[in-house]
Amino acid sequence: MAEVVNVLVAFAVIVILFRWVTSSKESPNERSAASTLGFRPRNITEQMVDTVQGMFPDIPRDNIKYDLLRTGSVDQTANKILERGFLDAPPAAYYTLYPSTEQAPPARPAPAPAGSSTATTKPKSDNLIKRFHLEEKVQQPVQISEAEVAGKAVWEDTPEKREASLQERKAKMILAARQRLLAQQQQAAPRSAGGS
Incomplete structure (x- = not known):
């Protein structure tokens, strides 16, 4: 009986030592x-x-x-x-x-010196008319119907034609949005003039 108690005590000591060693890591x-x-x-x-x-x-x-x-x-x-x-x-x-890691906005690259061939980042003040070079089309207003803007595009044969078609659709969308904005402003102007 004494041997069984010794074996149990030795086993308990080994288990405790094993847990202590593994938990200390x-x-x-x-x-x-x-x-x-x-x-x-x-x-x-x-x-x-x-x-x-x-x-x-x-x-x-x-x-x-x-x-x-x-x-x-x-x-x-x-x-x-x-x-x-x-x-x-x-x-x-x-x-x-882990305290909150508020990430700062990505740093903008420094503007390239004048005369370098790399493109500089555009300032935020550029509007879509300038970005898509639509100044000429704005000066010569052409009415664009909603059907033209919402219609499906035709799948072109070459990537160049597809790119040109996409650019044209973007231009139409921008000009149509501009027309809607100008119409809203014209409708709002008489109301504000009449209400004053």
């Missing part, structure tokens, strides 16, 4: 992160987050980071976005461990 921060989040967070890098953010810029950065902490894989996170269209928002406990 985790740092206290990892244990608190696991208990706070409900899962053991994987090791991820900012490059992994940036990769997914580059593929899906409309997904919030914190959602991406939270999912990567769960999966540890860029591929799994990207597949989840493709399948579902979104990622779950992190719980409030996530923000206690």
Whole structure:
């Protein structure tokens, strides 16, 4: 009987030592992160987050980071976005461990010096008329019917013809929208003049 008790005590000591050794590999921060989040967070890098953010810029950065902490894989996170269209928002406990990462808007490249062949970024003040070079068509107003804008395009034979057709349809849409806006402004002008 004494031998059985000795074996049980030795077995209990071995189990306790084994648990102590394996649990000491985790740092206290990892244990608190696991208990706070409900899962053991994987090791991820900012490059992994940036990769997914580059593929899906409309997904919030914190959602991406939270999912990567769960999966540890860029591929799994990207597949989840493709399948579902979104990622779950992190719980409030996530923000206690990982403060919100408000991402600054992407830096604009510096304007190229005069005479260089690279295109410069367009200022935000450009309107669609200038962007699509429709100044001439605005000066010579032509009435565009809604049927012209809403009609289906004909599939052209060559990519160049398809591109030209697309540009023409864009121009018609922009000019039709401009006509509607001018008509609305003209209707609103008599009302505001009569009401004053």
